[in-house]
Amino acid sequence: GQQLNQSPQSMFIQEGEDVSMNCTSSSIFNTWLWYKQDPGEGPVLLIALYKAGELTSNGRLTAQFGITRKDSFLNISASIPSDVGIYFCAGSSNAGGTSYGKLTFGQGTILTVHP
Amino acid sequence: DTGVSQDPRHKITKRGQNVTFRCDPISEHNRLYWYRQTLGQGPEFLTYFQNEAQLEKSRLLSDRFSAERPKGSFSTLEIQRTEQGDSAMYLCASSRVGDEQFFGPGTRLTVL
Numbered sequence: 001g002q003q004l005n006q007s008p009q010s011m012f013i014q015e016g017e018d019v020s021m022n023c024t025s026s027s028i029f030n031t032w033l034w035y036k037q038d039p040g041e042g043p044v045l046l047i048a049l050y051k052a053g054e055l056t057s058n059g060r061l062t063a064q065f066g067i068t069r070k071d072s073f074l075n076i077s078a079s080i081p082s083d084v085g086i087y088f089c090a091g092s093s094n095a096g097g098t099s100y101g102k103l104t105f106g107q108g109t110i111l112t113v114h115p
Numbered sequence: 116d117t118g119v120s121q122d123p124r125h126k127i128t129k130r131g132q133n134v135t136f137r138c139d140p141i142s143e144h145n146r147l148y149w150y151r152q153t154l155g156q157g158p159e160f161l162t163y164f165q166n167e168a169q170l171e172k173s174r175l176l177s178d179r180f181s182a183e184r185p186k187g188s189f190s191t192l193e194i195q196r197t198e199q200g201d202s203a204m205y206l207c208a209s210s211r212v213g214d215e216q217f218f219g220p221g222t223r224l225t226v227l
Contacts, residue, residue, distance in 0.1 A: 004157075033215055042119075042206050042218035043158065088157050101146055102171060103208075103216060105157030 006089050006106030013079055014114050021087060021109045022073040029091030032065050032072040033103070037086045046087075047074070079113050086110050117141055119219035121207050127225045128197055135193045136222045140209030147190050148216060149182055150206040151175065158206050164190060165212065197226045 006023045013019060023032070031050055035043035047058050049065035049072060056063055062075045072089055090103040120139045128134050140147045145166050150158035161180070162172045166187040176182075179197075184190040194201055204223050208216040 006157075031215075035218075040221075040223070042121075042208075042221045045215055045217060048215040090157070101148065101163045101165075101210075102160045102173075103148075103150075103158070104160070107155075108157055 004089060004091060004104055004106040006109055008109060009107065010110040010112070012112045012114065015079060015081060017079055019076040019079055019083070019111060020073060021089075022071060023089035023091075023106045024071045025091060025104075026070070027093075028069040029093055029104075030069070031092045032063070033090045033092075034061075034063050034072070034074045035088045035090060037088060037108075043088060076111075079111075081113050081115055084111060084113050119207055119209050119217055121205075121219040121222050123222060124220060125223045125225075127227065129227050130199060131196055133193065133195045134197060134224065135191055136205055136207075136224075137189060137191050138207030138209075138219060139189045140207070141217060144209035144211055144217075145187070146210045146212060146216075147184055148208040148210075149190070149192050150208065150218075152204040152206055152221070153202075161192075194224075197224075199226050202226045 033048045034046045037043045047063040052069050053067050054065040060077045086108045088108050089106040092103050122137045148163040149161040152158040160173050161176050162182050164184040167184050179195045182192045204221045206221045208218045210216045
């Protein structure tokens with residue numbers, strides 16, 4: 001089945017530093033999404049990407065949909081303590097113009113920001 | 116609040132008991148999804164509905180699991196004869212067709 005490899009598994013950074021994480025897949029996705037999850041809560045959508053090559057920003061967050069449709073990355077600039085959490089990439093495949101709906105998630109990147 | 120809601124937030128049960136969880140999606144969303152998340156892992160897809168029709172079920176959804184969305188609004192997920200391996204966070208998400216999914220806060224299940 002489809003698998004997403006997300007790296008790094010964890011990051012320890014100083015406040016103010018930039019962060020980069022990425023996701024690669026063994027197969028093609030038509031949609032890439034990035035979520036953030038705090039302990040005991042559900043994932044919160046950060047950015048959605050729908051076109052190969054697309055670069056999208058949401059405040060200090062920037063994400064790109066890889067040209068091959070098999071990868072995506074997320075950058076966080078000028079990190080702050082509230083960026084702490086687990087970041088997940090997720091992808092979905094469409095067929096015949098109808099979304100299958102199912103999301104496949106990466107294993108997550110645990111981000112720790114030291115003040 | 117118009118987000119996805121789930122009830123209960125926490126459930127502790129003894130092995131062999133049945134449990135039922137409820138999910139209320141965002142009101143204009145016709146798709147509803149169930150995922151399971153174990154510690155240190157990303158969510159794993161279980162099943163999804165478009166309106167009241169259940170369109171896909173994962174192999175993770177054993178015979179002891181059943182999900183319903185009888186009127187195309189809220190959904191329930193029932194686990195019969197719970198096992199310790201069922202302990203996990205059960206997440207519900209909703210979306211419009213072809214649109215991004217928004218998650219609820221989850222139900223944390225502990226099976227003793």
